[in-house]
Amino acid sequence: MSELNTVVIVGSSLAGLRAAETLRLEKYEGRIVIVGAEDRQPYDRPPLSKKVLSGEWEADRISLRKPEDLAKLNIDWKLGSAATSLNTITRTITLASGETIAFDGLIIATGSGVRKLPNQPDWKGVHVVRTLDDSLALRANLNPGARVVVIGAGFIGLEVAATAKNRGCEVTVLEGAPAPMMRGLGAEMGHAAALVHTDNGVSMRFNVKVAGLVEGSKGSVGGVALDDGEVVPADVVVVGIGVAPATQWLENTELELRDGVVCDTTLNAGLPGVYAAGDVCRWFNNLYDQEMRVEHWTTASEQGAAAASNLLAVSRGEDPKPYSAVPFFWSDQFTARIQFLGRANGDETAHIVVGSPEERSFVALYEKDGYLKAALGVSRPKQLMPFRKLLAERATWEQALELVSTFVAT
Ligand code: FAD
Secondary structure (H helix, E strand, O other), X not given: OOOOXXXXXEOOOHHHHHHHHHHHHOOOOOEEEEEEOOOOOOEXXXXXXXXXXXXXXXXXXXXXXXXXXXXXXXXXXXXXXXXXXXXOOOOEEEEOOOOEEEOOEEEEOOOEEEOOOOOOOOOEOEEOOOOHHHHHHHHOOOOOOOEEEEEOOOHHHHHHHHHHHHOXXXXXXXXXXXXXXXXXXXXXXXXXXXXXXXXXXXEEEOOOOEEEEEEOOOOEEEEEEEOOOOEEEOOEEEEOOOEEEOOHHXXXXXXXXXXXXEOOOOOEOOOOOEEEOHHHEEEEEHHHOEEEEOOOHHHHHHHHHHHHHHHHHHHOOOOOOOOOOXXXXXXXXXXXXXXXXXXXXXXXXXXXXXXXXXXXXEEEEEEEOOEEEEEEEEOOHHHHOOHHHHHHOOOEHHHHHHHHHHHHHO
């Protein structure tokens, strides 16, 4: 790879910012350009379904860094104009504004964008939650007594449901799968972790198929139609059916795109000096002998740093390091703090080893072929976190149970 004079980071959020900070921390003195589709300095997304949505926090609380700290990084910001294409021969990217920028190193950190319903109308009252503007627009509609229907019982949908209920709305959640948070936690643990919703009066409906949205007064949503003809009335509909990696601008390049930018263990995307990080990155995680893409905060932060470090290492003739990590995420729903370590693929057996769903507080461990694969904690951070070390060491099920026995003994 040629000398590193300009590093371009596409995506001005968590992974992109962490990449820029790491370049400076590791004494890279060349030019850093950050390109961002949104016309805002980097901000934190988790509060968008929690404290910003509830109104407890105003937008100025969620900046990821203070302006003076950003200034120290000496970044050439190109905000408000998305990258539209990449040319791997000339090593340039083009922005929607028409500007072309040449790079020696490239870090792709374009995250993910929300999935929408087929032909989703843009009527008043129909919302998604990905950006600060989305969250503020939804907040303005969450008035006491409003009938809110959340489509999708994933983490973000359920956080929105809890926040809306706390604001005095009548909330119904519609989910096509048989259980909430099923993709992340599995059916049984998904139900156990979501009991707080029924406790708080959220109506939870599973195995329902949404046929489309129904118009109420002209230009406003009036309800959600199910495939059996029923219409669930709604003043506000939140579509929370997941996200897709933002890779459209990379189509027609030689990069491998398969539900994300496919990378090796070091986050290299298959071309010299080109790395990916965060929600957009599908990489081979040595710890799980498996390719994965993770849509959570901690991974985005760690991968931004790892991609930048590896870009620099290779440019200095050193070996890049594999990014092998235990994935981690949290989700706050009513009083429950859900935390999850590791990866569940759906073929593990989950055992509750501390507390119980009845207490709304427990730890469950996921086992497969005699090994510990993942750990779920609901409002049990102290007992959950020690399993991170065991997961990083590929602990056996027996070792996991030994750790559990020390909890009982103390
Ligand atoms: P993103 O944050 O998605 O940022 C990507 C950026 O790239 C965006 O600003 C986007 O506009 C920009 N972009 C996209 N395409 C282009 C382009 N072509 N050119 C230029 N710029 C582009 N995780 C948890 O672990 N716990 C939580 O409780 C939690 N809560 C969440 C709540 C909400 C409402 C949301 C939306 C996410 C939440 N997450 C949570 C997930 C976490 O916020 C994400 O994993 C994290 O933001 C990913 O960071 P990223 O930098 O990879 O991507």
